[in-house]
Amino acid sequence: MAQFGAPRNPVNWVSHLTAAVVSQPAVKDPAVVERANLLNMAKLSIKGLIESALSYGRTLDSDYPPLQQFFVVMEHCLKHGLKVRKSFLSFNRTIWGPLELVEKLCPEAEEIAASVRDLPGLRTPLGRARAWLRLSMMQKKLADYLRCLLMRRDLLSEFYENYAVMMEEEGTVIVGLLVGLNVIDANLCVKGEDLDSQVGVIDFSIYLKSEEADHEREGRNVHISAILDQKNYVEELNRQLNGTVSSLHARIDTMEKSNAKLIEELAIAKNNIIKLQEENHQLRNENAVIFMKAHQHLEAAKASIEAEQMYRQHSRHGLSEIFTDICTDHEDSELTQETDSDLEPVRMQHEIELAVKLLEKDIHEKQDTLIGLKEQLEEVKAINFEMYQKMQCSEEEARERDEDDELDERCTQMPSARKPHEQSHVLNQSRSIEIASYMKGASVDSAPQYKMIKDISF
Template identity: 75%
Template sequence: MAMERANLLNMAKLSIKGLIESALSFGRTLDSDYPPLQQFFVVMEHCLKHGLKVKKSFLGYNKSLWGPLEMVEKLCPEAGEIAASVRDLPGLKTPLGRARAWLRLALMQKKLADYLRLLITRKDILSEFYENSAVMLEEEGAVIVGLLVGLNVIDANLCVKGEDLDTQVGVIDFSMYLKNDIDDYRSEERNGQIAAILDQKNYVEELNRQLNSTVQVLQGRVESLEKSNSKLIEELAIAKNNIIKLQEENHQLRTENSVILMKTQQRLEIAEGDLNCELDTYKQSRQGLDEMYNEARRQLKEECQLRQDVENELVVQVSMKQEMEMAMKLLEKDIHEKQDTLIGLRHQLDEVKAINVEMYQKMQSSDDNMGQKNDMIARLEEKTNQITATMKQLEQRLQDAERERAGAEDGVRKFKQDFTNKADSLQKQIAQREKQMMQLETDLKIERDWRQTLQNDLERERETIAQLTAEAQQINGLKKEFHRLQDENTQLKGICEEQEQVLEELGCKLSEYGGQIWLKDKDATHCKLCEKEFSISRRKHHCRNCGEIFCNACSDNELPLPASPKPVRVCDTCHALLLQRCSSNAT
């Protein structure tokens, strides 16, 4: 199953790459008759069929792709339009044909990667249709879905009604992706691997530069936010002090007004008593009493005027208090906007983390390639050792043959000197010796030719060894560069962790100011609602109402809160409670 997953991943990479390159060369618009597009749908069909559980139906056993693809409609309401159009097509009679039509419509809608990403995140749903070692349940499925994002640049013009999707043969044509010349293919593959490693190195360097720039920008934003937050806190404290002072002054004015009113009433009572006494005792002096009465009325008017002035000043103080309350509301709105910017910064940090994970995966692949190169060098060294051993054996045999030839020549000379009379017998022996010499010469020529071929093979092997050593040196240099990039990556991770800690502290401060205490990221390892463990694909999210940490599926709702006029993220429990509260308030 692991080999099948690897082969399907490689075929998906080749088909997607060829489709994008051909689409860019032909103007990005493809028809259903285009062979690379047909092969892409065949490869996707094989990827989705891998590891499907066999289900027993009324007509027998079958493997249907339409089951898991139909579940996308429940996960994403936007896919309901595609599913409804597939069901309404009159020419489709089998589930396989509906699945093929669904793939074509999703590609035309440019939502294929999004729909499949939603599907692979729900392992509980896929486990009902696939076995545990299927492509859709392993890491290869996530890689294939990530590759499908590149197909959003393609404009596909497909006619689903006119095609016979039920009876199409889903066979992968490997001839589109094979090379004719094996030596050229190997050299191109080796050069392509080296070019890919260099491209990855340049990409990692550029990515590190971009990360450094983004981290600096984030640091500047965090510093500016801290300064603005401190200023806002100071202004808020000053505004609170001003409100307290105004309330104290208002209280003093009210007490003074009440004292003045009491005094005026007492004066009026005294004046009325004096007036009555004078009227009773001094009836004859009418003129003096009238003057005193006029004076009392004048004093009463002055006291009324003074009371009116105090009331006007009280109205002015009340208006000032309303203006201060409006300023407080504006300050709270500004603080909520700062909270939204902090949430945006946290999303950017999450994206930086995802980029670091991709860099780590590419580094692991480069380490695997280096290990393969080292194994190849070890095999070549063993082969050269074997060739040198055979060369030594051949040289030993050549020396033995030369010794036998020298001994034969000495024997011929002795026979000529000692037995000149026995010519006939000597001629026969000489003929036999000459035959032996001819055989030895032919053997010597064969051995020399063999030695020459072995020397040529040894030279070629030495050249290949030199090339491999040069490649090994380049790989060692790349390994050093990789270690350096890994150190820089660790430094960037430390900086990102510090930035996350600072953002968590800011979030805690802002949450304390807003009345809710946010749970720290390191204190939560599982979702509070569904109790699933957090991972790279399952991220952490805070509820803006209760401050707890949930996964994306349990906190994908947004509602406006009393502290925030804009809709913010809330968990499912708070969403239900707030909706119930709103409905009760409305009734």
């Protein structure tokens, strides 16, 4: 029990408490002193409750004094630093507000909060808070619920001042001490108890006892510690067994669910098989009926085919006789027609050959004329080119002669220059006349050629 930080002797607890109280005046802030006193009282009440419960050896009820003092101390710790809230008629200052937040933070606490609200004898928020503490004590979840509440300081700031126990480190220490209460089994009757009108006063006489009682308690503590270790071991085994049982239950649930699904699937499969068997039976019956009908149709068709074959044979025999008679009557006419038809293609072929030969001759003649015309065109082009060259040469010679005449005129006198000029003029006229006559003759000769080319083109 040394983990709670308090000496084992109750007298030493009182001295420790008084020393703490005496040493507090050195601290200037009274809120710090209040927090330290509440922490020390929480340590004393929790340790005394655990020791007395183990020595008591039975399940604790609501009349057990150390348990009552523990709830009073917890009430004082939760009331420290509460903010005053204005209501319609008066000021409200209760611890039910922050405790009501636990059900929102921890879903496991919803059942306790609902049961507290449903209690018929509670009329005040303080009574509901006291009932909540007792129910969580019986459930062995008081430390867990308060730990969830301390982790949300932002929500607690709406109900507590900054110097409150629940807002400082002392609150976490108290919650850590509350874990040791899980070894205690409490059976509290909340319905018949008047929790609204109880007065929460701390009784220090419980913690102030004689030294003889302390020695006896030390002797008992040795035996109690062994029993406590055994109880812890048994509880640990019980927790492990509960865990295995829960896992086995989960497996059983999963197996049952899977088994139920398989059973449903098997039933569905059986129903499907029965339906398929019925459909198969129906199809077989229908197939047999169809086979019988088809066999009957085949027999009827065979009979009708045989009758048709007999009728066709008789009709063919009669038609063959008629055909032979017709053939003998028309043989002569067919022979004459065949001879005429044989001669007509020969005549037509002979006429076609003659027409083709005539066309070939005509084509050869036209090709020869085209070749001759092309040669004439080439000759005309050559003649025109020669004439063009001769004209250019004559023009150049005339220009040269004109230039020479001009020079001679400049050099010689005017009378002497008239005669050669006249002679050159006469020569030029004669040359132009010759060229014009030659061109006329060439044009006359080439005219029928151009006419022939025009006729051929048409």
